[in-house]
Amino acid sequence: CYYVNYADLSPRFSAILCGIGNGLCAVAGILGPIAVGLLVNDVDPNDHDKLHERWKIAFLSASAVWMFGSVQYCVFGSAEVQPWNSHGLEEETSVRDEDIMYTDVEA
Secondary structure (H helix, E strand, O other), X not given: OOHHHHXXXXXXXXXXXXXXXXXXXXXXXXHHHHHHHHHHOOOOOOOHHHHHHHHHHHHHHHHHHXXXXXXXXXXXXXOOOOHHHHOOOOOOOOOOHHHHHHOXXXX
C-alpha cells in the first residue's frame, strides 16, 4: 500500500528502496511472534486472567509500534524526489524524471 512512495522518493532506486523496506518488515514479522511467545508462554494456561493480561500487553504493544510508525510517516514522510536520486549521473539528459512522471497527455 505504500509502494508508490518508493517511486515518488527515487524513481531510479525504487526497487532497492522497496527491497530494504520489505526486508525490515520481514524482520519485524519474524521477531513479533518470538516476542509474543516469550511473553505468553510462561503463563499457566488455566490462569485465564493472567493469560488475558499478557495477550492484552502483546496487542497493545503491537498497536503502539504501529502508531509510532504511522506518526513518523505523517510527520517526516515526503513525496518529493530526493537529491540522491540523481547522484552519479555524469551528463545532463534532455528528459528529467519529473518530466516523465508529471506530464499531461494531450488528446
